[in-house]
Amino acid sequence: MQKTIFITGASAGLGKATAKLFQSKGWNVIAAMRNPAKETELNQLENINLVSLEVTNVSQINETVKSIIAHQNVDVVFNNAGYGLGGALEYATDEQILQQIETNLTGVIRVTKAFIPYFKQKEAGLFITTTSVFGFSSCPLSSVYNATKWALEGFSESISYDLALFNVGIKTVASGGIKSNFVNAMQFAGGKEYEVLNESMGKLISNGQLFQFNEVEEIAEVVYKAATDGKDQLRYLAGRDAEQTAQERLQEGADNFRIKLRQSLHIKSPFERTL
Ligand SMILES: NC(=O)c1ccc[n+]([C@@H]2O[C@H](COP(=O)([O-])OP(=O)(O)OC[C@H]3O[C@@H](n4cnc5c(N)ncnc54)[C@H](OP(=O)(O)O)[C@@H]3O)[C@@H](O)[C@H]2O)c1
Numbered sequence: 432m433q434k435t436i437f438i439t440g441a442s443a444g445l446g447k448a449t450a451k452l453f454q455s456k457g458w459n460v461i462a463a464m465r466n467p468a469k470e471t472e473l474n475q476l477e478n479i480n481l482v483s484l485e486v487t488n489v490s491q492i493n494e495t496v497k498s499i500i501a502h503q504n505v506d507v508v509f510n511n512a513g514y515g516l517g518g519a520l521e522y523a524t525d526e527q528i529l530q531q532i533e534t535n536l537t538g539v540i541r542v543t544k545a546f547i548p549y550f551k552q553k554e555a556g557l558f559i560t561t562t563s564v565f566g567f568s569s570c571p572l573s574s575v576y577n578a579t580k581w582a583l584e585g586f587s588e589s590i591s592y593d594l595a596l597f598n599v600g601i602k603t604v605a606s607g608g609i610k611s612n613f614v615n616a617m618q619f620a621g622g623k624e625y626e627v628l629n630e631s632m633g634k635l636i637s638n639g640q641l642f643q644f645n646e647v648e649e650i651a652e653v654v655y656k657a658a659t660d661g662k663d664q665l666r667y668l669a670g671r672d673a674e675q676t677a678q679e680r681l682q683e684g685a686d687n688f689r690i691k692l693r694q695s696l697h698i699k700s701p702f703e704r705t706l
Pocket residue numbers: 439440441442443444445446464465466484485486487511512513514515534561562563564606607608609610611612613614616
């Protein structure tokens with residue numbers, strides 16, 4: 432039987448590439464996005480249906496999910512919508528902080544919650560969530576973004592026990608850098624005193640030390656693998672940079688990894704001075 436995937440943030444980047452890949456593999460795709468009226472590519476493809484969804488809107492989430500499951504089968508939910516908030520925390524407005532958390536974290540929790548009774552009732556289903564290399568390691572000047580992605584890893588691991596009771600799976604795709612609209616869509620909080628750190632970080636990004644930019648199709652292939660390989664595996668690393676970071680962090684230990692990154696950013700330890 433033809434399978435169906437529901438994808439959030441399908442208007443661009445990884446969400447769109449995943450929609451195209453699953454469609455090309457014979458899946459039915461429900462592509463959720465904020466502005467379906469603006470979409471010109473996915474609506475030309477057979478077996479892709481566009482639905483309107485802003486993931487910070489809880490009533491829209493509940494109504495959309497209710498109407499989808501009333502009419503069709505869903506096998507996989509891909510929680511992918513997200514964006515980055517960069518800059519120093521002290522300069523971020525409360526609105527910027529909440530918007531980041533409500534989009535990247537609460538949005539995923541709410542979409543997952545809305546689909547659980549349906550998957551539970553049919554005793555089948557799989558959730559996949561896009562996290563990040565910064566969902567298990569870290570980078571400077573994006574603490575709230577890092578917090579949302581770490582939280583998604585914790586959320587997924589914890590709820591994996593609950594969902595397993597009903598034969599429902601959950602996985603994450605921890606992606607390295609992706610060539611997408613992400614950088615353009617980023618919001619920035621500012622912070623002049625942090626400029627020196629921003630510059631050192633820029634150098635690490637340009638020489639590929641912090642992460643590298645992978646082709647979006649390559650990351651979509653990992654989503655497809657996670658959806659279809661039947662493995663009891665929680666986290667899928669996507670991209671060579673994510674694999675390398677995970678390996679280094681495991682070999683060196685989390686503290687040494689963090690200290691080494693801080694040293695490459697030319698920052699002294701705050702614990703050097705005796706108190
Ligand atoms: N790019 C990277 O380097 C990178 C690395 C690791 C992980 N990720 C993660 O990968 C995922 C996809 O990002 P991308 O790289 O594909 O970036 P992208 O090209 O900017 O796509 C982001 C998608 O999320 C949607 N979105 C943002 N806020 C939303 C909201 N409130 N409600 C509904 N949809 C919303 C965007 O919709 P609109 O078109 O309406 O804005 C867009 O469809 C994100 O979760 C991101 O954190 C990205």
